[in-house]
Amino acid sequence: xxxxELADVVVIGSGAAGAALTKRxxxxxxxxxxxEQGDWRRTGDYPSSGIDYEGQFRRSKHSFSPNVRKKQEDYxxxxxxGNPPDIEMVNAVGGTTTVWSCEFMxxxxxxxxxxxxxxxxxxxxxxxxxxxxxYNQNEREMGVSGLDGDPANAGHPSLLPPLxxxxxxRVAARGFNQLGWHWWIFNMGILSRPYDGRPACDFNxxxxxxxxxxxxxxTDVTYWPKALENGAILKTRxxxxxxxxxxxxxxxxALYYDERxxxxxxxxxxxxxxxxxxxxxxxxxxxKSKWFPDGLANSSGLVGKGLMLHGWxxxxxxxxxxxxxxxxxGFAPVFSQQFxxxxxxxxxxxxxxxxxxxxxxxxxxxLWVNAPWGLQHxxxxxxSFPHTLGVTILAEDLPDDANRVxxxxxxxxxxxxxxxxxxxxxxxxxxxMLDHGSARAKELLAAAGAEGIVVEDAWPGTSHLMxxxxxxxxxxxxxxxxxxxxxxxxxxFIVDGSSxxxxxxxxxxxxxxxxxxxxxxxxxxRRAQWK
Numbered sequence: 178x179x180x181x182e183l184a185d186v187v188v189i190g191s192g193a194a195g196a197a198l199t200k201r202x203x204x205x206x207x208x209x210x211x212x213e214q215g216d217w218r219r220t221g222d223y224p225s226s227g228i229d230y231e232g233q234f235r236r237s238k239h240s241f242s243p244n245v246r247k248k249q250e251d252y253x254x255x256x257x258x259g260n261p262p263d264i265e266m267v268n269a270v271g272g273t274t275t276v277w278s279c280e281f282m283x284x285x286x287x288x289x290x291x292x293x294x295x296x297x298x299x300x301x302x303x304x305x306x307x308x309x310x311x312y313n314q315n316e317r318e319m320g321v322s323g324l325d326g327d328p329a330n331a332g333h334p335s336l337l338p339p340l341x342x343x344x345x346x347r348v349a350a351r352g353f354n355q356l357g358w359h360w361w362i363f364n365m366g367i368l369s370r371p372y373d374g375r376p377a378c379d380f381n382x383x384x385x386x387x388x389x390x391x392x393x394x395x396t397d398v399t400y401w402p403k404a405l406e407n408g409a410i411l412k413t414r415x416x417x418x419x420x421x422x423x424x425x426x427x428x429x430x431a432l433y434y435d436e437r438x439x440x441x442x443x444x445x446x447x448x449x450x451x452x453x454x455x456x457x458x459x460x461x462x463x464x465k466s467k468w469f470p471d472g473l474a475n476s477s478g479l480v481g482k483g484l485m486l487h488g489w490x491x492x493x494x495x496x497x498x499x500x501x502x503x504x505x506x507g508f509a510p511v512f513s514q515q516f517x518x519x520x521x522x523x524x525x526x527x528x529x530x531x532x533x534x535x536x537x538x539x540x541x542x543x544l545w546v547n548a549p550w551g552l553q554h555x556x557x558x559x560x561s562f563p564h565t566l567g568v569t570i571l572a573e574d575l576p577d578d579a580n581r582v583x584x585x586x587x588x589x590x591x592x593x594x595x596x597x598x599x600x601x602x603x604x605x606x607x608x609x610m611l612d613h614g615s616a617r618a619k620e621l622l623a624a625a626g627a628e629g630i631v632v633e634d635a636w637p638g639t640s641h642l643m644x645x646x647x648x649x650x651x652x653x654x655x656x657x658x659x660x661x662x663x664x665x666x667x668x669x670f671i672v673d674g675s676s677x678x679x680x681x682x683x684x685x686x687x688x689x690x691x692x693x694x695x696x697x698x699x700x701x702x703r704r705a706q707w708k
Contacts, residue, residue, distance in 0.1 A: 183444050183445065183446065184208050184209065184210045184410075184443065184444070184445040184446070185202070185207040185208040185209060185445065185446050185447065185704075185707070186199075186202055186207055186208070186209045186210075186445055186446065186447045186448075186449060186700065187209075187210050187211075187212065187430055187431050187443050187444075187445035187447070187448050187449070188209060188210070188211040188212070188449045188451060189211075189212050189417050189431060189448070189449065189450045189451060189452055189460065190211075190212075190213065190272065190450070190451035190452040190453070190456070190673070191211050191213040191215075191270050191271060191272060191396065191397075191401070191411060191451075192271060192272020192273060192274055192396060192451065192453065192673075193272060193273075193274050193396060193673070193686050193689040193690050193693070194451035194672045194673045194689050194690065194692070194693040195211055195213075195272070195396075195449075195451035195673075195693070196211075196271065196272075196274075196396030196397075196399075196400035196401055196404065197315060197318070197396070197400055197690045197693040197694050197697070198449060198451065198672060198693040198694070198696060198697045199211050199400070199401075199404045199409050199411075200318070200400040200401070200403050200404035200407065200409070201693070201694050201697035201698070201701075202409075202697045202700065202701060203404050203407035203408060203409040204407060205697075205701050207700075207701065207704075208408075209404075209409045209410070210409070210410045210411075210412065210443055210445065211409065211410070211411045211412065212412050212415040212417055212431055212433050212443065213268075213269075213270055213411060213412065213413050213414075213415060214250050214268050214414065214415060214416040214417070215250040215267070215268035215269035215270060215272075215413065215414070216250065216269060216270065216413045216414055217269070217270045217397065217413065218269050218270065218271070218275055218397065223388065224239065225388070230538075231537060231538045231539070231540035231541050232540060235540075241265035241266075241267070241276060241640065242263050242264065242265055242639075243264070243266060243268065244263065244264075248268070249436075249591050250268045250269075250414065250416070251268050251590075252268075252456075252459075252590035252591075252594070252596050252597075253588050253590065253596045254455060254596065254597050254598070254599060255585045255588050255596065255597070255598040255599070256598070256599045256600075256601070257598065257599075257600050258580070258599075258600045258601040258602045259601075259602030259603065260601055260602050260603050260635075260636070260637050261599070261601060262486055262599060262601050262636075262637040262638075262639040263639055264455055264599060264639050264640075264642070265639045265640040266453060266456070266640065266642070269397075270396075270397045270401060270411065270413060271395045271396045271397030271398075271401070272396070272453070273453070273640060274394070274395040274396050274397075274686065275395045275397060277395070277640070277684075277686055278684070279365045279366035279367050279393060279394055280364070280365060280366075280512075280532075280683070280684050281316060281319075281321045281323065281363075281364040281365060281366050281394075281687050282330070282363075282364065282512075282530070282683035282684060282687065283305075283312055283330060283333055283683070283687060283688065284305065284308075284681040284683065284688055285305070285329075285330075285514075285517065285518070285681065286304065287518055287519075288301075288573075288679055288681040288682075289301040289303065289304045289305060289678075289679075290304070291526075291527065291575075291679045294519065295519045295526045295527065296526075297526040297527065297575055297606075298527075298575045298576055298678070298679040299576065299647065299649065299654075299678045299679060300678065301648060301649075301678045301679070302648060302649055302650045302658065302659035302678075303648075303659050307659075307695070308688070308691045308692070308695065309332060311691035311692070311694040311695045312333075312687060312688075312691045313334070314691075314694055315687060315690035315691050315694055316336060316364075316687070317336065318399055318400060318690075319366050319394035319396075319399050319400075319690070320336065320337065320366060320368050320372045320373060320375065320394055320399065321335060321336050321337065321364050321365065321366055321394070322335065322336070322337040322338060322339055322340050322364070322365055322366075322367060322368060322369035322370075323335035323336075323337070323339050323362065323363060323364030323365065324338075324339040324361065324362045324364075327361040328359070329359055329361065329514045329517065330361075330514075333364065335364055336372070337368060337369045337370050337372060338369045338370065339362045339363075339369065340362075340363075340365055340367060340369050340378070340510070341510075342362055342510035342511055343500070343501050343502040343510050343535065344498050344499065344500045344502065344535070345500045345501075345502045345510060345533060345534055345535035345566055346362070346502075346510035346511045346533065348496055348498050348500070348566060348625050348626070349510075349511055349533040349566065349568075349621070349625055350511060351624075351625060351626075352621045352622065352623075352624035352625030352626075353511075353513060353621065353624075355624040355625075356620060356621065356624050358515040358621070359513050359514060359515045360511050360512065360513045360515075361511065361512060361513075361514075362510065362511055363510065363511065363512055366393065366394025367388075367392055367393050367394070368392045368393075373399075375391045375392060375398065375399075376390050376391065376392055377392055378390075378392040378393075379392070380504065412433075412443075414435060414436035415433045415434070415435060415436075415441075416433055416434045416590075416592055416594075417431045417432065417433045417452075417460060418432045418433060418434060418440070418463070418592065418594055419431075419432050419460070419463055419464040420432075420448055420450070420460065420461075420464045420473055420669070421442055421444075422466055422468060422469075422473075426466070426468035426469070426666070427666050427667070427668055427669075428448040428473070428666055428668055428669045429444055429445075430442050430443050430444035430445050430448065431443050431445075431448060434592045438592065446668060446707035446708070447668045447669075447670065447700055447707050448668065448669050448670070449669075449670040449671075449672060449696070449700070450669070450670070450671045450672075450673070451671075451672055451673045451693070452673065453642050453673050453674060453675070454484065454485075454582070454642025454643050454644065454645050454673065454674040454675040454677075455582050455597050455599065455642050455645070456597075457645065457646055457671055457673055457675040458480050458481035458582040458597070458645040458646060458675060459582065459584065459595075459596070459597040461473045461474050461475060461480045461481075461646070461671075462475070462480060462481060462583070462584050463584065463594060463595055469665070473665075473666075473669070474646070474656055474657075474663045474664075474665050474666070474669060474671070475656075475665075476652065476664070476665050477652060477653055477654065477655065477656060477664070479578070479646075479647065479654070479655065479656055480645065480646055480656055481581050481582040481583055481645050481646075482578040482580075482581045482645065483576035483577065483578055483580065483581070483644040483645060483647055484576075484580040484581050484582055484599065484600075484601060484642070484643070484644055484645050485574040485575070485576055485580070485644040485677065485679070485680040486574055486580075486601060486637040486638045486639065486641055486642065486643070486680075487571055487572060487573070487574050487637070487638030487641045487680055487682075488529075488571075488572035488573075488574055488603060488607040488608075488610065488611050488635055488637065488638070489569060489570065489571060489572070489611075489635060489636050489637070489638050490569070490570045490572075490611045490614065490615050490618075490632070490633060490634070490635040490636070491567055491568070491569045491570075491633045492567070492568045492569075492570075492615050492618035492619055492622060492630065492631065492632050492633065493536075493545065493546070493565055493566065493568075493622075493630070493631050493633070494565070494566055494622040494625075494627025494628060494629055494630040494631070495560055495561055495564045495565055495566070495627060495628055495629050496564055496566050496625060496626050496627050496628075497564065497626065498564065499563050499564065500535035500536070500563045500564060500565070500566060501535070501563070502534055502535030502536075503535055503536060503537050503538045503541070503542075503563055510533065510534060511533050512530055512531060512532050512533065513530070513531040513533075513621075514528075514530050514531075514682070515531070515617075516528050516529055516531070516613070516614065516617060517529065517530060517682050523609075523613055524609055524613075525606050525609040525610045525613065526575070526606055527573040527575065527606075527610070527679075527682065528572075528573060528610070528682050529570050529571055529572040529610055529611075529613075529614050529682045530570075530571045530682045530683055531568055531569070531570060531614065531617065531618060531621070532568070532569040532570075532571060533566070533567070533568055533569075533621075534566075534567055534569070535563065535565065535566060535567070536561070536562065536563065536565040536566075536567060538562075539558070539562055542558070542561050542562040542563070542565055543558060543561075543562075545565065545567075546561045546565060548561065560629075566622060566625065566627055568618035568621055568622060570610075570611055570614030570615060570618060571638070571682055571683070571684070572607055572610040572611050572614060572682065573607075573610070573679070573680055573681055573682040574604075574607055574637075574638070574643075574680045575604060575606060575607070575679065575680075576644050576647065576678070576679065576680075577604055579600070579602065580600060580601045580602065581599075581600050581645070582597050582598070582599055582600075582645050583597070583598050584596075584597065584598065585597065585598035601637055603635065603637070608635070611635045615632045618632075619632065641674070641680070641684060641685055642674050642675070642685075643674040643675065643677040643680050643685055644674070644675065644677050644678070644679075644680065645675040646671045646675040646676055647675075647676060647677065647678050648661065648676045648677070648678050649678060652664035652665070655678075656671065656676075657670070657671050660695070660696060660699035661676055661692060661695075661696040661699070662699070667706065668706075668707060670696055670700065672689075672693045672696040673689055673693075674689055676692065
């Protein structure tokens with residue numbers, strides 16, 4: 178199919194959402210074209226299995242930040258505010274799933290009803306029952322290893338046996354047990370057994386940085402081979418400049434630059450934007466017209482507003498045990514959601530997850546503990562490596578319209594398109610939550626036998642990009658409806674982290690995949706409307 182042919186659906190972005198949606202619709206027989214501004218990654222693009230992986234990943238070409246990589250397919254992201262984030266994303270087939278940490282955790286039922294239960298944030302127009310079958314389907318497609326029976330996550334089955342938790346997991350588990358706190362083993366998108374034509378993890382490196390043997394659940398090795406076999410078309414090196422409109426103001430396709438800088442228009446009956454919580458509002462705001470002078474889908478004025486990033490803080494200490502986790506693909510073997518739900522006595526709303534893991538290799542440890550140069554270096558390293566146990570707090574971030582994505586007045590990408598600027602400041606609620614979490618992390622480390630406990634500065638979750646085109650029932654207070662369909666125009670859909678109404682206290686990727694599968698079903702069920 179070429180640009181002159183009308184596709185049923187054009188999808189913008191090939192990551193967690195774009196891949197799942199494309200595969201699902203192509204299963205049904207829809208003619209789908211996906212435009213991806215990056216390209217395929219090769220096994221050699223991932224130095225995570227080499228003995229020098231820690232050094233390699235400090236080279237600019239392997240940075241998670243597009244501002245550091247500065248590849249042609251990247252776009253710069255400016256940042257300001259009280260806590261300006263250095264946004265992390267990957268522009269490639271599979272998007273940021275090529276380097277994500279693979280934690281397959283679902284939102285809790287309460288996450289969908291934060292306004293009703295706790296008077297904060299917003300209620301989603303859907304609930305856990307609406308997404309549960311799609312969580313299951315996404316996990317079957319991606320391949321998930323874990324342990325059934327977690328009382329904090331009922332109805333969350335695992336397909337494959339759990340990955341080993343390592344020494345760090347066992348040490349932390351003793352601390353959790355001593356305190357009487359809930360803990361469990363992660364469901365992770367790293368294969369513990371061969372699955373669906375892919376090999377099991379060989380534990381030969383930090384695979385969450387990018388796996389060279391396809392044992393990691395990135396959409397370039399899970400959804401995309403099947404979607405392409407179905408007949409879906411993936412156009413790489415295709416940077417979308419704007420969503421084009423018909424004479425009546427309805428989306429008719431996407432205007433994009435190819436790798437030589439030539440402009441094309443791919444027309445389609447339905448347009449689906451899956452460009453992440455920064456890239457999606459950037460594209461919508463760049464798609465101005467006489468019908469939408471403030472940006473496409475922006476009659477509410479909310480496109481780009483309500484950015485949520487999660488609040489993070491790490492606490493570390495040294496234990497006498499030799500921790501082997503720097504050799505494994507699972508950097509966080511166990512977690513606790515003891516403090517996930519709202520407790521008014523804590524002086525903050527909502528909650529957080531505690532993640533536990535050992536340090537990285539020698540270089541990562543040296544940088545983490547600020548090992549000095551000179552005579553004291555070996556003394557500090559002998560104490561710290563491999564003995565550093567870390568606890569990370571992932572705190573729910575409530576939506577605040579002051580936290581936002583807007584177009585930078587000066588910064589542009591290599592195609593001359595205006596780049597995004599992120600404005601972000603931690604809320605008082607997030608700060609109180611992180612303070613509470615760091616105090617609990619200190620308790621846990623002490624119970625696990627750690628000494629020299631250090632609480633690090635908090636930072637915003639720079640790859641968890643949510644809330645900038647939020648879901649809701651009221652067109653004046655949201656951008657998309659319960660099926661990720663834009664309120665303003667019927668044949669435009671937005672499905673990625675930008676559609677989240679609240680962030681929860683877990684990573685967004687599994688929920689993004691589930692939303693995309695559900696959105697695909699909604700598009701297909703209403704296909705008669707797009708003729």
